[in-house]
Amino acid sequence: MSLTLVVGSKNYSSWSMRAGVALSHCGVPYDEIVIPLDGPDTPQRIADYSRAGRVPVLIDGENPIWDSLAIIEYLAEKFPESQLWPSDPMARAIARSVSAEMHAGFTNLRTELPMNCRRCYEGFRISDLVARDIDRICEIWRETRSRFGQRQNGEFLFGPFGGADAMFAPVASRFVTYGVSTDATVTAYVDALLKSPAVQTWMDAAHTEPTIERYEFEI
Template sequence: MKTRQLIIGNKNYSSWSLRPWLAMSVAGIAFEEVLIPLDQPDTKEKILNYSPAGKVPILIDGDLTVWESLAILEYLAEAYPGAGLWPDDPVQRAEARSVSAEMHAGFGALRDHYPMNVRKRIAGRASTPAVDKDIARITEIWRQCLEASQGPFLFGTFTAADAMFAPVVSRFETYGIEVDDICRAYMDDVLTIPVLEKWYAAGEAEPWILEHDEVE
């Protein structure tokens, strides 16, 4: 039997890597982790050994290669239907896919201004109107989902939608973004997922520094 591998970047910085890693870890889908440090002289060459797209994350499952976070989550949901990566209810499943796709395609201002950095706590960094708009929409999504599901996660139990928003939770925590009580409770529930705490601990211990993500 061939080993299932997930190729990821630095745990301190790689928000896209976190998404499938967290989903697989919470769902109990076994995999071998292969970490390729980003922005090193040989990074591109190493990643190209796994995928011609040249980016992480990459899932290798037997003879199949799946790259790109949301595609990996969709594949896993189909390959492991008992893992609960999408809600069972078709309406909730459509909503979960919608908010996940919105996360995947949008919120560029937030991502650029507040890069993921689990080692840092930088409360009070000045925002921008575009970032404020992203934050308002994200918290609106969270409130609507949580009010409908009653939590603790967006659709009750942990799903791929929570995996997609986990790096945003990390960013909000790093930069001290103020949110309402409903969103704060959700953030706390995500941040205390045991496997996510392990990811953060590993990220904090990494030796690599990416200057462009070390904002003040």
């Protein structure tokens, strides 16, 4: 069966990044279709692959899977050797909980700090609502690092790179873009995540894409 991942512009599409990073981590062959997010035909091009009208979409053979977290779950089942979820049931449940929390929440951060992998906005003012999202994200990272990641001698939330890290990769990119400063534990995790091979591959591709003016802003 052939795998095809349909994503939006890599520099701006954070949901695409989550699926793309997870699939790249699996180390299996796949085709990729990148749909620029600003074209007049963007909705139609996306609709060709998903009636939900959103990217990412993973197509396995003839079958589309049209949501980032559902894609990560599918990859974890299809490629168990990739260890996208921890083997311990409680660690796995917590990895899924924090991934679901990311998927369903942090709306203020996602709205006010859009992903832009190749920009660094100096002096960006973080609103109180976004600061609340950032505090909760850092709390998740500190707790999972101390309870699971460090105990496993890994650099990531649950030890080795996994699905929860893929879900938070666009947040790590935003921390750099918007100059979010935190403590040593969080900084070390952000560094490790951004240096991980799957994230690097995504960011390198993002750097070569055309700019979409309406997603850029000056401060």
